[in-house]
Amino acid sequence: MRDAIAILASCSVTLPATHAPAPPSHHRRRRCRPSPRTNQSLNSTAPSLHSTVRWDYASTSRNRNRKRLEYYTDLTSNLARDGRFRDLFMIAESFVVSGGKPSQFVALLDVNIVSAGISRMIKDGRLGSLIEVLGGLRKLGFAVVELFDGLAVEALRQVCRRQLGKRDDVEEIVSLLETLQGLGFSTKEFVAPSEIIRLCVYRRTPSAAIRYAQIFPQVHTLLCTIMIEFGKKRDLVSALSVFEVSKQNQGCPNMYAYRTIIDVCGLCGDYLKSRSIYEELLDCKFIPNIYVFNSLMNVNASDFSYMLHIYKQMQKVGVTADLASYNILLKSCCLAARAHLALDIYRDVQHLESKGALKLDVFTYCTMIKVLADARMWRMALEIKEHMLLAGVIPNTVTWSSLISACANAGLAEQAIQLFEEMLQAGCEPNSQCCNALLHACVEAHQYDRAFRLFKSWKENEHPSFPIRFSFAPTTSTYNILMKACGTDYYHAKALMDEMKMEGLSPNNITWSILIDICGGSGNVHGALQILRSMHQAGTQPDVVTYTTAIKICVEHKNIKVAFSLLAEMKRYQIKPNLVTYNTLLRARSQYGSLQEVQQCLAIYQDMRKAGYKPNDFYLKLLIEEWCEGVIQQNKQNKGQIASDRASLGPQSLLLEKVAEHLQDSNAESLSIDIRGLTKIEARIMVLAVLRMIKEKYNPGDSVRDDLLIILEEEPSGCGSRHETGSTEAIASLLQYDLGLEVLSVGSVDGRNFNGGFDISFLYPNSKVLQRRDLPLKLESPSRRPVPLQRLKVTKGSLHHWLQKGGASTSRSDSSPSAEK
């Protein structure tokens, strides 16, 4: 550095011609090509301030000038050779400041020497300043890439790797790559793009990923790859910010980007977002292409009606469905368990194939096999296999697995094993999943020993079904299936779970659920509940199934209190009970339930309705039965019972509140039940509750003074506009058929007695009775349709009779419409 300053100092005053050593003789000199672009940039940076200090070529003699050039050539060459580029750049600067052209300076240098200097820097380990030096050389007009030999490129790669190894600042490594790319290097050779993208995704830095993508000419393809990678990490927010950059391309929506982000929504489980992105595209008045439509349908495949809606929109805008569209339709049918609809679509697609419009592929057949397997239609599943073979489509492992599953679901172990052998003969290599299906088949057929024998030969590779050439490890599912094969042998199941952990597999929700089931099934309710607790500690969150299993165990052991506390607990953890959970709890009542139990059931009905489940009529019927029978039991209890029960009701049970309200009015002279605004099921419960109350108040010998009035929805509208249709029908059916009461309509056209010449079965159009009598015609004909009723009247006579009978249900068993299904 001192040298350089000395040199600079001297050259800015007078040229040190006398000290100049003899110019070295250079052989095979490679002169650098200055690029015009950098000339400009250098000239522009040359400050006019220094214009007094000039390299005055014009005023010097030819000889002196030549000597000077030789001197500088030597000087710069020495600096370059030693890798002292900073000094070199300072000289260059002063050279330019003194009026020299950068191209002239560059011409002094031999490329080989500069190259050697770079190698020197690398050898000395001065990698840190390498990038800066390269920038300087570039600025001078060197074609930097040409200065690098194999070794130097390797060193540059090391610089990148080192920076990448730090992994702490993604932006920094991307800056480095940007620089290198700008210098003309192909950075792909230093670091694989996938590696950079992976790091950006891991660090959740979409900005760095976007910058990196912009290095390459195929930016948009790369941005989509990046979106998918974020999607795989379930980072929708980052993916969306990448999408914002790539959604517009040359002034129009980039369909590839749109379909990609829709796929990412699917990966992240946010299908609603995929819908809003689709809407956004529609707002631009652009017609989405088939890829966008297919992706959207695929992401929303689990919502059959929406999927169909999109399919229809696609047809409307004139986009022709392709095979993928049909396969997605089938997938959606599969998810919605619509096997027959799938069969219809399959026939349509086959027709299209016969016309040569498309060719069914392995996905089509496989999805069909799956939908049929799930629907327990194993014969048809096997038929599809035949179609497939006839069409020359080769079944793959997934196809065979689905076929084996079809048999497994039907409990056909023999058939499953036969298919497995067939698969091997066809030269298709099995995998873990298809062996799992095979084991499942044995378990479903209750051939537990066979399952364990198969598993043993799988592990030891000795059974003819598992030739040695196959090696694939058992999975968590394998162990789960085997645990199911333990029946009620808790210790065996526990041992399998331990073995599974030894194999490096982790138990999942299903594993724990099975263990709970087995433990409880062996009679150890306490143990089952403890497993539920230890599951939390093991870091697996119980899900609906786990809780439902535990609830089932409690219910089966008459531990109703704990069952309900588990329900409360799962709600606290924000785990939504599903239909199975509710139905399991509804089975919790004892046959002659206490009032409290009935109320719990009512609360569950409330809950179910709120959660959007249709309460099961079958259980409701059981509840009604219980209620009527339960009255006898309740008669012995003291009168304070109802009041205290009412006090214990939570504020959320509105129906119960209403019921209680009616019970309070029980001393009123004449009774009426207002069911306006209630749903069908609520209305039924309401009516039953009042009847129960009447029954409780009734003492043998009392007379019934008044009819019981039921106030119905006033609205005289036609079908469709009412909140819920069928309440009247349900109530009338309940009173008359379930309880054997006499029911009159009040305020109807003629007020005739239902039991008179008037056929009341029109009130419940869904019943079998109705179908037999061909009554739908009457309903559909407006002229013969009865005017909507405003009230129902239960005659005091029949009420009296019912009370005296002791409330036992009458001819309900086969005439009740609710008995169906």
Next chain:
DNA sequence: ATAGGGTTAG
């Protein structure tokens, strides 16, 4: 540049 398989609770 799409899409597919196994195990749990009623």
